[in-house]
Amino acid sequence: MTRTVLESKSKTVVIGFDEPFCVIGERINPTGRKKLAAELEAGEFGTVEKDALEQVACGAMVLDINAGVVYNSNPNPNETEPPLMTRMVELVQGLVDVPLCIDSSVPGALKAGLETAQGRPLLNSVTGEEERLELVLPLVKKYNVPVVAISNDDTGISEDPDVRFAVAKKIVERAADFGIPAHDIVVDPLVMPVGAMATAGQQVFALVRKLREELGVNTTCGASNISFGLPNRHGINAAFLPMAIGAGMTSAIMNPVRKVEMEAINAANFLMNHDPNGGSWIRFAKVLEAVEGGQSFPEAAAAHASSGRAGGRRGGRARRAG
């Protein structure tokens, strides 16, 4: 059984075929968030703190950290992003004890994040592009961390799922050349918007099954892409996630501060027999009751978080080699 092991200072999270779905909180990312970008350039971290606490309270088991701000004062991210990544990683791991996902297109920022993160973070990401493979895989090997592998290459993103599978296969094989095992590759098969491509859902479900059966890898995705441009997006997301989980998807990079999507994931965990005795479901139902009673979802979730959460298992951390 494929198991991708992530660690924070004292907590282990396993992404795996026999584990609850791993929710990777996507909020700490200035891309498309002008206000957050401005705050970060000004050295203000209030939003980052709030996003860290809220996401974990709502059920994020891992937090993505992206420091991709283009400073007005200095347009060279190779200079500005690494120290910002260091600062953000230090801040977040001082606040919450969950593994991190170090997310950048800037090599220096990936390295800074890897140097600063405690435990065993997830690296985000490598693609099938030659330059990226040669840049990221040595870091993955050196720091002995798992990595998200996105199924596009130098030709771009293919609409043909067979091509996207072939790209994933190439990355897994190239990683093996570096001595990186398949269980440390978490493939993102790329989710297209179903409003633009009618087969988008079916493509993902078939790809996830194939990636699992033929390459033995865990999978992830940017889940909300599926509903891009459509009305009532949460309704599409909340059906997509259980269907993807049923097909074998084991994680998603998503906004966990969303009741509807988190309810769907909690129910799907139960239906996959990844919630023994329904303990997590019953706790989540209490959160929903509190929301009915007028509390916000993060407030209600935080109030019930002390009683434990799916997948948030504690355990001794094995020291990371490298």
Place this chain on the structure above:
Amino acid sequence: MTRTVLESKSKTVVIGFDEPFCVIGERINPTGRKKLAAELEAGEFGTVEKDALEQVACGAMVLDINAGVVYNSNPNPNETEPPLMTRMVELVQGLVDVPLCIDSSVPGALKAGLETAQGRPLLNSVTGEEERLELVLPLVKKYNVPVVAISNDDTGISEDPDVRFAVAKKIVERAADFGIPAHDIVVDPLVMPVGAMATAGQQVFALVRKLREELGVNTTCGASNISFGLPNRHGINAAFLPMAIGAGMTSAIMNPVRKVEMEAINAANFLMNHDPNGGSWIRFAKVLEAVEGGQSFPEAAAAHASSGRAGGRRGGRARRAG
């Protein structure tokens, strides 16, 4: 591709691997509804009328009709149920133009329903019990109708999914002896409550896939059984239905007057590429908007029903042989 063809006076509904999920409205059934049972014994049909109109407005493509009232004035259902079935079928098909599902454990009531229903109704149900096979299959053959086949037999309901598969296989084979094709058998693999049996969800998903791949049959279920005894049942149902649809389930006998479940089904149809261009989803999103605005779900659904609904396709009815 397996296609189970149902007909009303002028409408054809196909249950099939390449069709939108077929919602069979379960409401017109006095089992566990004391008030409805008393009304029916008193010859009052107001609730039946309301249930027929509301269910179709909300998206039911087929209506189940069960006349199983034990009269206080006459405890013999063999005498009372057949004329009541006739009356209810006449009433419902006078009000709404959808195929019916004739549901009874009383042979005379099945016959009365088959005699009275226009078009090609679904018969509900045969089981693997010897007596039931010998009683129902000749009716299925004589009236040339499809039938729901429930996977229990004289030994009861097995908790072992392999046994339930074997019972379904036996029914399909026995039907073939009568000249009834597999595409006219809609198998109910039996959904257990996940609160009582942790593997209940996985059992159904695996069984549905196997029934489809090995026997080539359509499937149905009493969808809400999955959440029996649990808090926030709609949340479980709304994840179960998309997962079952993803596994290949093609219909369910369920309450369609439930926004959350119908939203999940509409989204799943879209994600299975059974809602070309998302037209049904976009219409459904308007219903949800009207509900947000304060309308009840049946009211909002009825207001938008005139613009068409998934699967409610009109077409010339072929005359039924036999």
